[in-house]
Amino acid sequence: MNILLISQNFYPELGSGAHRMKSIFKLLSQHHHVDVLTTYPSYPNKKLFDDHRLYNDYELNQSEHRHIYRMKTKLNKQSSNLYIRLFYYFELMLYVHRFVQRNEHKYDAIYVTSPNIFMPWSAMFFQSKIVHKKIILEIRDLWPDSVKEVDLFKKIPIFGLLKLLEKKMYKIANKIVVNNKEFITHIENIDSSKPKKNTVYIPNGLLFEELNQQLHKTKDVIYTGNIGYAQNVEQICQLLKELNSLKIKVTLVPYGTKAQVVREYVKINQLVHIEIKGQMSRISALNELNKHKLSLSLLKETDTFERVLPGKIIDSLSQSTPVITNLKGINGEMISKNELGILTHGKSMKEIALEVEELLKDTERLESMQRNSYQYVEEYFVWENNFHLFNQFVTGEMDRRKL
Numbered sequence: 001m002n003i004l005l006i007s008q009n010f011y012p013e014l015g016s017g018a019h020r021m022k023s024i025f026k027l028l029s030q031h032h033h034v035d036v037l038t039t040y041p042s043y044p045n046k047k048l049f050d051d052h053r054l055y056n057d058y059e060l061n062q063s064e065h066r067h068i069y070r071m072k073t074k075l076n077k078q079s080s081n082l083y084i085r086l087f088y089y090f091e092l093m094l095y096v097h098r099f100v101q102r103n104e105h106k107y108d109a110i111y112v113t114s115p116n117i118f119m120p121w122s123a124m125f126f127q128s129k130i131v132h133k134k135i136i137l138e139i140r141d142l143w144p145d146s147v148k149e150v151d152l153f154k155k156i157p158i159f160g161l162l163k164l165l166e167k168k169m170y171k172i173a174n175k176i177v178v179n180n181k182e183f184i185t186h187i188e189n190i191d192s193s194k195p196k197k198n199t200v201y202i203p204n205g206l207l208f209e210e211l212n213q214q215l216h217k218t219k220d221v222i223y224t225g226n227i228g229y230a231q232n233v234e235q236i237c238q239l240l241k242e243l244n245s246l247k248i249k250v251t252l253v254p255y256g257t258k259a260q261v262v263r264e265y266v267k268i269n270q271l272v273h274i275e276i277k278g279q280m281s282r283i284s285a286l287n288e289l290n291k292h293k294l295s296l297s298l299l300k301e302t303d304t305f306e307r308v309l310p311g312k313i314i315d316s317l318s319q320s321t322p323v324i325t326n327l328k329g330i331n332g333e334m335i336s337k338n339e340l341g342i343l344t345h346g347k348s349m350k351e352i353a354l355e356v357e358e359l360l361k362d363t364e365r366l367e368s369m370q371r372n373s374y375q376y377v378e379e380y381f382v383w384e385n386n387f388h389l390f391n392q393f394v395t396g397e398m399d400r401r402k403l
Helices: 016-029 058-063 082-106 118-124 129-134 145-149 159-172 181-190 233-245 259-268 282-290 311-318 329-337 349-361 363-380 383-395 397-402
Strands: 002-006 033-039 068-071 109-114 135-139 175-178 199-201 219-226 250-255 274-276 292-297 323-325 341-343
Touching: 002 016, 002 082, 002 118, 016 033, 016 058, 016 109, 016 311, 016 383, 033 082, 068 082, 082 118, 082 129, 109 118, 109 129, 109 383, 118 129, 118 135, 118 159, 129 135, 135 159, 159 181, 175 181, 175 383, 181 199, 181 329, 199 383, 219 282, 219 311, 233 250, 233 259, 233 274, 233 349, 250 259, 250 282, 259 274, 282 292, 282 311, 292 311, 292 341, 292 349, 311 323, 311 363, 323 329, 329 341, 341 349, 349 363, 383 397
Parallel strands: 002 033, 002 109, 033 068, 109 135, 135 175, 175 199, 219 250, 219 292, 250 274, 292 323, 323 341
Antiparallel strands: none
């Protein structure tokens, strides 16, 4: 089968989106001819990739220009200027639309991901019905809702139009993949005509070789990954201050638009028990996670964000490192029911810090949570275990078996 993957984020970028698409590409390529249409790496920032240090996968490096096609754009996708970013998305839409139009005859399936939502729009809208029958849409985030909740469209009154286009996108897609069970209800509420058999849940995950069961850890708490518009920066700073006052050591490995705010807060408030490290490759970040007893993840307290399942939480659990998080809904229940960490909603930052201190002292309970974390990921979030279902869905084998 010939498959085209379309994604803004891909290897060697950091973040769960790029890692997910890298894993999908590598696993699908073992059974099919797979090409990727993506951008030049720039997340979290373009300079990070200048020395090619993060191009550390020989197999994928060999696929550059042969199976990986990168779109060269004039505008910067990481610009802090909203209007520049919007024009960047329009530029990207034109590129993707032309590529699909000219090359769709080469592929049996076109697998396109959101975010950003402009990628599937350009692959779907004003395309032939032949293209529509090939479209497999992956939803990793609820655009435009999540964008509205970080106030990016506060000054641009186009949210209503974006919601109409979102509904049309779900109607056109032949099949839909989600990485969060909560998204299925969202899609059904918007487009009740979409048969349930055309939607499947495939969570973010790790390759089995990335898991680590070590329980004897030497460090206390870690925060790795993005600190941007979706994170609750104020709560992160307050909690760091409370943890520091209890002399609980915290390691920060941050990147993103708001990371400097947290760095400055640590410096100004002289939080001597907070250690800040530079950006790391995924392998190094996982190794760093594995040294810590607990991991921190606090998103903005909105309905959309508190119901997502960030890839960094799965990464933490995979290293036998329970999480401190404000997740709600299905994912919050998952943390609570399976004893995978501490839920923070309804608690003050001081109360959370005291609960962390108590857990760090309770070695038996902590190690039980660490074992639970590893076992839960091993059962539900390993790509090798979930790939069979994913491959059946993409190739249509599931549909053929039902006939």
